[in-house]
Amino acid sequence: MNLLYLTFVFPLIGFLLLAFSRGRLSENLSALIGVGSIGLSAIVTAYIIWQFNVAPPEGGHYTQVLWQWMAVEGFTPNFALYLDGLSLTMLGVVVGVGFLIHLFASWYMRGEAGYSRFFAYTNLFIASMLFLVLADNLLFVYFGWEGVGLCSYLLIGFYYSNRNNGNAALKAFIVTRVGDVFMAIGLFILFQQLGTLNIQELLVKAPEHFKAGDFWIVLATLMLLGGAVGKSAQLPLQTWLADAMAGPTPVSALIHAATMVTAGVYLIARTHGLFALAPDILHLVGVVGGVTLVLAGFAALVQTDIKRILAYSTMSQIGYMFLALGVGAWEGAIFHLMTHAFFKALLFLASGSVIVACHHEQNIFKMGGLWKKLPLAYASFIVGGAALAALPLVTAGFYSKDEILWEAFASGNQGLLYAGLVGAFMTSLYTFRLIFIAFHGEAKTEAHAGHGIAHWLPLSVLIVLSTFVGAMIVPPLHGVLPQSVGHAGGEAKHSLEIASGAIALAGILLAALLFLGKRRFVTAIANSGVGRFLSAWWFAAWGFDWIYDKLFVKPYLAISHILRKDPLDQTIGLIPRMAKGGHTALSRTETGQLRWYAASMAAGAVLVIGAVVLVAV
Numbered sequence: 001m002n003l004l005y006l007t008f009v010f011p012l013i014g015f016l017l018l019a020f021s022r023g024r025l026s027e028n029l030s031a032l033i034g035v036g037s038i039g040l041s042a043i044v045t046a047y048i049i050w051q052f053n054v055a056p057p058e059g060g061h062y063t064q065v066l067w068q069w070m071a072v073e074g075f076t077p078n079f080a081l082y083l084d085g086l087s088l089t090m091l092g093v094v095v096g097v098g099f100l101i102h103l104f105a106s107w108y109m110r111g112e113a114g115y116s117r118f119f120a121y122t123n124l125f126i127a128s129m130l131f132l133v134l135a136d137n138l139l140f141v142y143f144g145w146e147g148v149g150l151c152s153y154l155l156i157g158f159y160y161s162n163r164n165n166g167n168a169a170l171k172a173f174i175v176t177r178v179g180d181v182f183m184a185i186g187l188f189i190l191f192q193q194l195g196t197l198n199i200q201e202l203l204v205k206a207p208e209h210f211k212a213g214d215f216w217i218v219l220a221t222l223m224l225l226g227g228a229v230g231k232s233a234q235l236p237l238q239t240w241l242a243d244a245m246a247g248p249t250p251v252s253a254l255i256h257a258a259t260m261v262t263a264g265v266y267l268i269a270r271t272h273g274l275f276a277l278a279p280d281i282l283h284l285v286g287v288v289g290g291v292t293l294v295l296a297g298f299a300a301l302v303q304t305d306i307k308r309i310l311a312y313s314t315m316s317q318i319g320y321m322f323l324a325l326g327v328g329a330w331e332g333a334i335f336h337l338m339t340h341a342f343f344k345a346l347l348f349l350a351s352g353s354v355i356v357a358c359h360h361e362q363n364i365f366k367m368g369g370l371w372k373k374l375p376l377a378y379a380s381f382i383v384g385g386a387a388l389a390a391l392p393l394v395t396a397g398f399y400s401k402d403e404i405l406w407e408a409f410a411s412g413n414q415g416l417l418y419a420g421l422v423g424a425f426m427t428s429l430y431t432f433r434l435i436f437i438a439f440h441g442e443a444k445t446e447a448h449a450g451h452g453i454a455h456w457l458p459l460s461v462l463i464v465l466s467t468f469v470g471a472m473i474v475p476p477l478h479g480v481l482p483q484s485v486g487h488a489g490g491e492a493k494h495s496l497e498i499a500s501g502a503i504a505l506a507g508i509l510l511a512a513l514l515f516l517g518k519r520r521f522v523t524a525i526a527n528s529g530v531g532r533f534l535s536a537w538w539f540a541a542w543g544f545d546w547i548y549d550k551l552f553v554k555p556y557l558a559i560s561h562i563l564r565k566d567p568l569d570q571t572i573g574l575i576p577r578m579a580k581g582g583h584t585a586l587s588r589t590e591t592g593q594l595r596w597y598a599a600s601m602a603a604g605a606v607l608v609i610g611a612v613v614l615v616a617v
Helices: 006-021 027-054 085-108 115-134 138-156 163-194 199-209 215-231 240-246 249-258 260-270 272-276 279-301 306-326 330-357 375-388 396-410 414-439 453-466 490-515 520-527 529-539 541-564 567-587 594-616
Strands: 062-068 078-083
Touching: 006 027, 006 115, 027 085, 027 115, 078 085, 078 115, 085 115, 085 249, 085 260, 085 330, 085 453, 115 138, 115 249, 115 260, 138 163, 138 199, 138 215, 138 240, 138 249, 138 260, 163 199, 163 215, 163 240, 199 272, 215 260, 215 272, 215 279, 240 249, 240 306, 249 260, 249 306, 249 330, 260 272, 260 306, 260 330, 272 279, 279 306, 279 414, 279 529, 279 541, 306 330, 306 396, 306 414, 330 375, 330 396, 330 453, 375 396, 375 414, 375 453, 396 414, 396 453, 396 490, 414 490, 490 520, 520 529, 529 541
Parallel strands: none
Antiparallel strands: 062 078
């Protein structure tokens, strides 16, 4: 396990090589460096996973201290990496899924301007995320946290010549920075109260220092939750995620499956002991997740852009993870994080294949009839969509989502359970709406299937992992996270499994009835007064952007305009203007004529003598 540091060093080296090449490398060499660096990290990760299982470290965790970063008045944070079952799971997901996405991107981005720059950014993205999940200190977690935020800004705005893409990148950067400010405040509170930011020390000291519900632990966890909802696109800081689809499709896969949006879930799980001392905040985590997953489901139901549908589905699935955390299903949340990474990466990469095949068309209503022309993409959507909809028994998503629903039931929180069941129905409905419209019916565009191992291999591997095979990979979380406190009989669990499976199948059946064929009934509903209102409302994601624009953006711009010309600014600016005027006046005396200099000296002497006489008198 001494090689742990290499997992993020290899991507970091790849970033440096590509960045300093300044685009002078060929596409093949850029791909070799960009994909190869993640491949080397994957090899090291596989070795570490094998070693962790064959010869587990003492106590179930391993700390690798690289060096002491600083020593300031008792604050001596070590630059150290911490490996346990949780960070090992995240390491496997980030590197494993990240490698498949990079391999696919080497095909998808071929011929695009900035090919080398793309892989430089994605390598830094992976390195930042790995540093985030391996750091043993919340200060260094925050450094990785900011790193993934920066990389998301660079990648969302990758096609920077389009002004809308730049605006989307700026929006993501600003909205997530709001959450980052909350997180920073939380770190300040924890350090001020406990004198450390080492995660394991915090988990030991917090129960000794705080009683459950104490003001400072409640405030600190609330601030950490603020950071988590910003990075993981949960209410009320969810507005950036759909617009982030402006970036290349492999970037969307990275953000949604392997890196950024999972960071908030990881943060709460990693600091579980702190949230256990603030039960009201922990309940709020579940409420945020439950509300987000339902609202995002309705928003996805009326979208027309294939990537935006998947974006809202991510928002909804992360909501399930927050719901799980809120009811104390810590292992269930991480299990769903892992399976979601498999099928969401599959769906995004398959959508990239469809977009390229359809000449970069993203409107599903301008596709149709693609199942014959794009068999691999169709198979990917069927399997990935079934996993997203939690089709019973055969998909990975069924096992992870069912565990969350069961824990919600066992905890006695009926409201969150019903939110999860409504979300399950909406998920299957909007997912198969996408599939039936894009792949069935009348063909509306010419499509040409992609070729090459970099295209079909990642899709094939992810297809397998999205089935029940992926659910057989059990995260080694025993002893790392608390066990669920809920209890209920086996018969109740079996009944809930049947109910959730029936709900998923009902959503698929309704999607087939509504969106296969002529779709007259759906058209009639959409054209009604109520239908037009609801469609517009849901299409605008419940109007959060409009509300924030009125409450924050426009007032900020108005205040900025006023302050730009305010009296105080004018007064302060008067001093340099007077100095500039005096300088201009004095410069005119420099004529180069000796008689003027002599006269000036004489006049100055007279003035000095006169002043002395006046003072003496």
